[in-house]
Amino acid sequence: MTRAAVLGAGSWGTTFAKVLADAGCEVMLHARRPELAKSIAEDGENREYLPGIRLPASVRATADAAEALLDADVVVLAVPSQSLRDNLTGWAPLLPADATLLSLMKGIELGTTKRMSEVICEVTGAGPDRVAVLSGPNLAREIAEEQPAATVIACTDTARAEALQAACHTPYFRPYTNPDVIGCELGGAVKNVIALACGIAEGLGFGDNTRASLITRGLAETARLGLVLGGELTTFAGLAGMGDLVATCSSPLSRNRTFGEKLGRGMTVAQVQESTRQTAEGVKSCRSVLDLARAHDVYVPLTEAVVRVCHEGEAPAQMVKEIMSREAKPE
Ligand SMILES: NC(=O)C1=CN([C@@H]2O[C@H](COP(=O)(O)OP(=O)(O)OC[C@H]3O[C@@H](n4cnc5c(N)ncnc54)[C@H](O)[C@@H]3O)[C@@H](O)[C@H]2O)C=CC1
Numbered sequence: 001m002t003r004a005a006v007l008g009a010g011s012w013g014t015t016f017a018k019v020l021a022d023a024g025c026e027v028m029l030h031a032r033r034p035e036l037a038k039s040i041a042e043d044g045e046n047r048e049y050l051p052g053i054r055l056p057a058s059v060r061a062t063a064d065a066a067e068a069l070l071d072a073d074v075v076v077l078a079v080p081s082q083s084l085r086d087n088l089t090g091w092a093p094l095l096p097a098d099a100t101l102l103s104l105m106k107g108i109e110l111g112t113t114k115r116m117s118e119v120i121c122e123v124t125g126a127g128p129d130r131v132a133v134l135s136g137p138n139l140a141r142e143i144a145e146e147q148p149a150a151t152v153i154a155c156t157d158t159a160r161a162e163a164l165q166a167a168c169h170t171p172y173f174r175p176y177t178n179p180d181v182i183g184c185e186l187g188g189a190v191k192n193v194i195a196l197a198c199g200i201a202e203g204l205g206f207g208d209n210t211r212a213s214l215i216t217r218g219l220a221e222t223a224r225l226g227l228v229l230g231g232e233l234t235t236f237a238g239l240a241g242m243g244d245l246v247a248t249c250s251s252p253l254s255r256n257r258t259f260g261e262k263l264g265r266g267m268t269v270a271q272v273q274e275s276t277r278q279t280a281e282g283v284k285s286c287r288s289v290l291d292l293a294r295a296h297d298v299y300v301p302l303t304e305a306v307v308r309v310c311h312e313g314e315a316p317a318q319m320v321k322e323i324m325s326r327e328a329k330p331e
């Protein structure tokens with residue numbers, strides 16, 4: 001039986017712990033706060049992040065990282081992207097030597113512009129073949145309710161990807177393998193930025209044409225950057241590209257889209273941040289995605305626009321004017 005440690009007991013970490021358990025794994029879920037670990041262990045539910053969802057008995061919870069990681073075959077990382085390096089530095093000495101390290105995170109590190117798998121390799125010293133990424137149209141609440149969805153597991157080592165695929169395949173969760181780690185991570189990080197733009201449009205009162213235009217041009221922007229970085233075009237047309245982009249940009253469950261919608265309705269970034277404790281990765285990653293694009297001379301006008309609204313005080317209505325009045329060009 002596969003033994004998995006899930007580090008991060010937020011909405012996605014907790015949901016994925018349930019998926020692994022439903023697929024037959026023995027799971028240790030690690031929460032930072034002892035009181036949260038205790039309440040998950042006692043109630044069989046994460047009332048803070050996933051209220052109303054019963055967790056299988058094979059999910060156990062602890063605030064002790066050493067206990068969570070003991071004899072783990074698979075270590076799942078599910079903390080906010082910008083906190084990964086610090087968290088992982090503490091966990092690295094406790095990692096079992098050959099465990100597969102699986103990232104659920106969708107962000108690019110500020111300052112270094114590194115993808116999460118790159119941060120994992122750097123901090124742990126693991127080779128890239130030991131590190132995998134899971135990404136796709138996977139809004140946590142829907143998966144926790146066992147609504148059918150597909151996803152992608154990307155790893156350069158096919159045998160590890162297939163082992164992970166078997167470890168999380170359930171009647172409601174269908175993983176596909178893909179060797180393109182770069183494309184999957186880029187797709188996941190950039191779609192959060194585009195979802196912010198879609199939310200802003202929604203908040204300004206715009207409808208389906210606007211959203212479809214942003215999704216389509218957002219995908220063009222993602223693929224332009226992803227190809228330069230070494231991703232595959234087919235990945236951007238797949239679940240971790242278009243699939244995730246469509247789900248996140250369309251769903252009121254998305255924290256990034258909701259964040260953007262509040263901005264579009266007139267709230268400031270600080271006000272929106274105060275109104276939620278959940279992670280909207282795109283707010284930070286829009287800057288690192290832009291830095292990455294500039295370093296590779298790639299044109300990313302929607303990301304630029306989101307950075308202006310989130311970090312330079314531009315009004316959402318002005319952002320729309322600027323996007324629409326750019327020089328006309330072929331598609
Ligand atoms: N929620 C979703 O539907 C999905 C989320 N993801 C990705 O999974 C990653 C984790 O997201 P969620 O579980 O949704 O986030 P969340 O905001 O629900 O939970 C984050 C968890 O990380 C912990 N944490 C550890 N160190 C932290 C720090 N320094 N600052 C703040 N929190 C810290 C928190 O205590 C909390 O348990 C993100 O990269 C997100 O983009 C990916 C797919 C679906």
Ligand SMILES: O=C(CO)COP(=O)(O)O
Nearest residue numbers: 136137138139254255256
């Ligand atoms: O990544 C997600 C769905 O695939 C979740 O999106 P949000 O972080 O915007 O909620």
